[in-house]
Amino acid sequence: MNQMSMTAGKAVDWSAVRGDFPLLERQVNGRPLLYFDSANTGQKPRSVIETVDDFYRRHNANVSRAVHTLGSEATEAYEGARRKLARFVNVHPDELVLCSGTTFAINLAAYSWALPRLQPGDVILLTQMEHHANIVPWQLVAQRTGATIEVAGITPDGALDLDALYAAMTPEVKLLGVTHVSNVLGTVNPVREICREARRRGIATLIDGSQALPHRKVDIAAIGCDFYAFTGHKMCGPTGTGALWARKEHLAAMPPFLGGGEMIREVRFDGTVFNDPPHKFEAGTPNIAGHIGLGAAVDYLDALGMSQVEAREMELLAHLNEELARIDGVRIFGNAEEKAAVVSFLVEGAHAHDLATLLDLEGVAVRSGHHCAHPLMHFYGVAATCRASLAFYNTHDEVERFAAALVKVRGLLA
Numbered sequence: 001m002n003q004m005s006m007t008a009g010k011a012v013d014w015s016a017v018r019g020d021f022p023l024l025e026r027q028v029n030g031r032p033l034l035y036f037d038s039a040n041t042g043q044k045p046r047s048v049i050e051t052v053d054d055f056y057r058r059h060n061a062n063v064s065r066a067v068h069t070l071g072s073e074a075t076e077a078y079e080g081a082r083r084k085l086a087r088f089v090n091v092h093p094d095e096l097v098l099c100s101g102t103t104f105a106i107n108l109a110a111y112s113w114a115l116p117r118l119q120p121g122d123v124i125l126l127t128q129m130e131h132h133a134n135i136v137p138w139q140l141v142a143q144r145t146g147a148t149i150e151v152a153g154i155t156p157d158g159a160l161d162l163d164a165l166y167a168a169m170t171p172e173v174k175l176l177g178v179t180h181v182s183n184v185l186g187t188v189n190p191v192r193e194i195c196r197e198a199r200r201r202g203i204a205t206l207i208d209g210s211q212a213l214p215h216r217k218v219d220i221a222a223i224g225c226d227f228y229a230f231t232g233h234k235m236c237g238p239t240g241t242g243a244l245w246a247r248k249e250h251l252a253a254m255p256p257f258l259g260g261g262e263m264i265r266e267v268r269f270d271g272t273v274f275n276d277p278p279h280k281f282e283a284g285t286p287n288i289a290g291h292i293g294l295g296a297a298v299d300y301l302d303a304l305g306m307s308q309v310e311a312r313e314m315e316l317l318a319h320l321n322e323e324l325a326r327i328d329g330v331r332i333f334g335n336a337e338e339k340a341a342v343v344s345f346l347v348e349g350a351h352a353h354d355l356a357t358l359l360d361l362e363g364v365a366v367r368s369g370h371h372c373a374h375p376l377m378h379f380y381g382v383a384a385t386c387r388a389s390l391a392f393y394n395t396h397d398e399v400e401r402f403a404a405a406l407v408k409v410r411g412l413l414a
C-alpha cells in the first residue's frame, strides 16, 4: 500500500511520520511491536518527549509564583500551552481548566456545577455507551442530591437511538452526558445536533471528547455544548494532562472543586477571595511539564493536519475491516455509519483475554476486557471484548500482520 496520502492538497509521508515515534521501533516477545491500543493511550512523538525533557533540563520552576527568570519561563510555557490547546479546539483560554484528564474534568463539572444545583426530581441523562468516567461521577452526585439517572439506549449496530434520546429529554432532565466518540464501538455521535436539541429544551450538555480529539478536528464552539472534557495522553501528549472546557458563565458561577494555593487572590482566616477562572479551579502545583508537553503534541497534530489524520485512520480502518471480514468466526461490535478506527471484536470459541495474551506473544498489543464500559458489555451480553484501536502512525503492513496473527491465534484456540 502507498505510504503517501493526499488530502486537501497536502501530501503526508506516513512512513516519515511513523519514524517520529521512537517507541514504535521496539521489539516485543522477539517481534516488532504492533501497537493497536491507541484508544487506551497514544504513543508520543519525539518532539513531545524532547519538550518535556528540555523543560526539566533547562526551565524547571513552579508557575505563577516566582518572579525569577526560570519562574517566568515556566509560567509563559505553561500558559502558552493553554493558549495552543484553546486555539486547537476553538475556545477562549480562560474557559479551559487544565487538569489531569477526562476523569478529573468530569468530576469537576459533577462536583462544582451539578452538586450544588441538582435536587430530588432532577434527572441526569446518560447513554448506554458511556465510559465509567462519564457514569460514576454522576452516580455520586445523584446519591447526594436525590437526582436520578436515566439512560438513552443504542441500536444493535452501536449507534445512539436518537429518537429515544430526544424522547428522554424531558423537563426533569438537567444535564445530558454523552461521549463524542465511543471508546469501545468507535461510534461518532452527532454531538452538534444533540446539543442543539438539548439546548432547545434547556438541558445542559457535557461531552466526553477523550476519543474524539486525537482523531478528528474538534471545534467545541461549533458543537454548542456546556462542558467538553478531554484527556491529553490519548492525543500524543503526556499522561496526567487534559482539560475541562466550560462556558464562561458556568465557570463564573461554579464554586471551586479543590482549595489551596494558586486558586486564590487573598486568604484570611475569616474568608478567602478566589482567583478568576480558570485558575480558580487549578489548586496547587499543576502538571507543568506535562501540559507543556501537551502543547508540543498540539503543535505536532496541527502540523500534520487533523483532516489528514482522520483520512489516514479511515483508510486503515477500511483495510482492517476488509481483513477481518475474511476471517471466519469474527464478531465485530459496533458498525455505526460514522465510526472512528476502533474495532471491538470476539472470535468464536475464544475468550478475549486468551486472544490478547496470545496476540501479545506475536508482538501485537490490543486491549481486552470491559474497556471501562460495563453497561455496554451488558447490552451486548458479553463479559469482555478484544479491541484493536488504531492511530495515524499505524501502517497498512501492520493491518495485514495483525490479521495474520489473529488467524494464527484463532487456530491455536480452536
Ligand SMILES: Cc1ncc(COP(=O)(O)O)c(C=O)c1O
Binding pocket: 039, 040, 100, 101, 102, 103, 104, 131, 133, 134, 179, 181, 182, 183, 208, 210, 211, 231, 372
Ligand atoms: C471515552 C472515554 N472517556 C473517559 C476516559 C477516561 O480518561 P482518563 O483515564 O484519561 O481520565 C477514557 C479513557 O479511556 C475514554 O476512552
